[in-house]
Amino acid sequence: xxxxxxxxxxxxxxxxxxxxxxxxxxxxxxxxxxxxxxxxxxxxxxxxxxxxxxxxxxxxxxxxxxxxxxxxxxxxxxxxxxxxxxxxxxxxxxxxxxxxxxxxxxxxxxxxxxxxxxx
Numbered sequence: 001x002x003x004x005x006x007x008x009x010x011x012x013x014x015x016x017x018x019x020x021x022x023x024x025x026x027x028x029x030x031x032x033x034x035x036x037x038x039x040x041x042x043x044x045x046x047x048x049x050x051x052x053x054x055x056x057x058x059x060x061x062x063x064x065x066x067x068x069x070x071x072x073x074x075x076x077x078x079x080x081x082x083x084x085x086x087x088x089x090x091x092x093x094x095x096x097x098x099x100x101x102x103x104x105x106x107x108x109x110x111x112x113x114x115x116x117x118x119x
Contacts, residue, residue, distance in 0.1 A: 002043065002112040003092035005082040009105035011074050014050060028100040033082065040085070041095070047080040079105065083112070 014022065026047070036042040054069040082099075086092045089111065096107040 001086065001088070003084050003086045003089065004110045004112055005084065005092065005096050005099060006078050006108040006110060007080040007099075007101045007105050008076050008108050009079040009101070011051060011070070011077050013104070014079075025100070025104070029080070032098070032100055036082065036084065036095070043083040043085050045080070045082040048078060050079075051077045076106075 017025070029047070033042060033045045036045075051069040051071050051074055054071075056067045056069075056071065058065055079101075082095075084092060084095060086095070089109065092109045092111075096102065096109050099107045101107055
Protein backbone atom coordinates (compact mmCIF):
# COMPACT_ATOMS: atom_id res chain seq x y z
CA UNK A 1 0.00 0.00 0.00
CA UNK A 2 1.46 3.38 -0.92
CA UNK A 3 2.03 5.89 1.85
CA UNK A 4 2.87 9.57 1.80
CA UNK A 5 5.14 11.30 4.24
CA UNK A 6 4.07 14.93 4.55
CA UNK A 7 6.68 17.29 5.95
CA UNK A 8 4.65 19.68 8.12
CA UNK A 9 6.75 22.58 9.32
CA UNK A 10 6.12 25.82 11.19
CA UNK A 11 5.44 28.78 8.92
CA UNK A 12 8.41 31.13 8.92
CA UNK A 13 10.90 28.53 10.07
CA UNK A 14 12.78 28.66 6.76
CA UNK A 15 13.30 32.42 7.05
CA UNK A 16 15.05 31.93 10.40
CA UNK A 17 17.78 29.75 8.85
CA UNK A 18 20.91 31.03 7.21
CA UNK A 19 21.43 30.07 3.58
CA UNK A 20 24.11 27.64 4.67
CA UNK A 21 21.81 26.00 7.24
CA UNK A 22 19.02 25.71 4.69
CA UNK A 23 21.27 24.09 2.10
CA UNK A 24 22.63 21.63 4.70
CA UNK A 25 19.11 20.56 5.69
CA UNK A 26 18.06 20.29 2.03
CA UNK A 27 21.13 18.18 1.27
CA UNK A 28 20.27 15.82 4.14
CA UNK A 29 16.76 15.42 2.71
CA UNK A 30 18.17 14.76 -0.77
CA UNK A 31 20.41 12.03 0.65
CA UNK A 32 17.40 10.56 2.48
CA UNK A 33 15.43 10.54 -0.80
CA UNK A 34 18.33 8.99 -2.73
CA UNK A 35 18.52 6.19 -0.16
CA UNK A 36 14.78 5.52 -0.49
CA UNK A 37 15.15 5.46 -4.27
CA UNK A 38 18.09 3.04 -4.08
CA UNK A 39 15.95 0.76 -1.89
CA UNK A 40 13.11 0.82 -4.44
CA UNK A 41 10.71 2.59 -2.05
CA UNK A 42 10.48 6.08 -3.56
CA UNK A 43 7.70 6.83 -6.03
CA UNK A 44 8.03 10.64 -5.95
CA UNK A 45 9.24 13.46 -3.74
CA UNK A 46 9.28 17.24 -3.90
CA UNK A 47 10.03 20.22 -1.74
CA UNK A 48 7.31 22.87 -1.80
CA UNK A 49 7.66 26.64 -1.76
CA UNK A 50 6.36 28.51 1.27
CA UNK A 51 2.75 29.61 1.57
CA UNK A 52 3.85 33.17 0.71
CA UNK A 53 3.60 32.33 -3.00
CA UNK A 54 0.65 29.94 -2.70
CA UNK A 55 -3.05 30.43 -3.26
CA UNK A 56 -6.18 28.84 -1.82
CA UNK A 57 -9.10 28.25 -4.17
CA UNK A 58 -12.60 27.25 -3.13
CA UNK A 59 -16.03 27.27 -4.74
CA UNK A 60 -19.14 27.61 -2.58
CA UNK A 61 -22.67 28.13 -3.85
CA UNK A 62 -21.38 28.79 -7.35
CA UNK A 63 -18.86 31.42 -6.28
CA UNK A 64 -15.15 30.85 -6.51
CA UNK A 65 -12.73 32.70 -4.31
CA UNK A 66 -8.97 32.85 -4.54
CA UNK A 67 -6.92 33.89 -1.52
CA UNK A 68 -3.25 34.60 -2.13
CA UNK A 69 -0.67 33.63 0.46
CA UNK A 70 0.72 34.07 2.92
CA UNK A 71 -2.17 32.83 5.01
CA UNK A 72 -2.37 34.73 8.30
CA UNK A 73 -4.18 31.98 10.19
CA UNK A 74 -1.71 29.26 9.18
CA UNK A 75 0.71 28.11 11.87
CA UNK A 76 2.06 25.20 9.83
CA UNK A 77 2.56 24.41 6.18
CA UNK A 78 3.31 21.34 4.11
CA UNK A 79 6.91 21.89 3.09
CA UNK A 80 7.30 18.77 0.97
CA UNK A 81 6.45 15.12 0.59
CA UNK A 82 7.75 11.64 -0.12
CA UNK A 83 5.40 9.19 -1.86
CA UNK A 84 6.49 5.67 -0.94
CA UNK A 85 5.81 2.15 -2.17
CA UNK A 86 5.53 0.50 1.24
CA UNK A 87 4.13 -2.83 2.31
CA UNK A 88 2.58 -1.57 5.53
CA UNK A 89 1.76 1.45 7.67
CA UNK A 90 4.45 0.32 10.12
CA UNK A 91 7.09 0.32 7.39
CA UNK A 92 6.10 3.90 6.49
CA UNK A 93 6.30 4.93 10.16
CA UNK A 94 9.75 3.37 10.46
CA UNK A 95 10.88 5.32 7.40
CA UNK A 96 9.38 8.53 8.85
CA UNK A 97 11.39 7.98 12.04
CA UNK A 98 14.57 8.01 9.95
CA UNK A 99 13.60 11.15 8.01
CA UNK A 100 15.91 14.07 8.81
CA UNK A 101 12.93 16.46 8.78
CA UNK A 102 11.56 14.76 11.90
CA UNK A 103 14.16 16.75 13.86
CA UNK A 104 12.80 20.17 12.80
CA UNK A 105 9.21 19.47 11.73
CA UNK A 106 6.49 16.86 11.93
CA UNK A 107 6.46 13.99 9.47
CA UNK A 108 2.86 12.94 8.94
CA UNK A 109 2.29 9.42 7.59
CA UNK A 110 -0.81 8.96 5.43
CA UNK A 111 -2.02 6.00 3.42
CA UNK A 112 -2.91 6.63 -0.22
CA UNK A 113 -6.26 5.50 -1.56
CA UNK A 114 -9.76 6.56 -2.55
CA UNK A 115 -11.39 9.08 -0.18
CA UNK A 116 -14.47 6.88 0.22
CA UNK A 117 -12.46 4.09 1.81
CA UNK A 118 -12.24 4.02 5.58
CA UNK A 119 -8.54 3.61 6.01
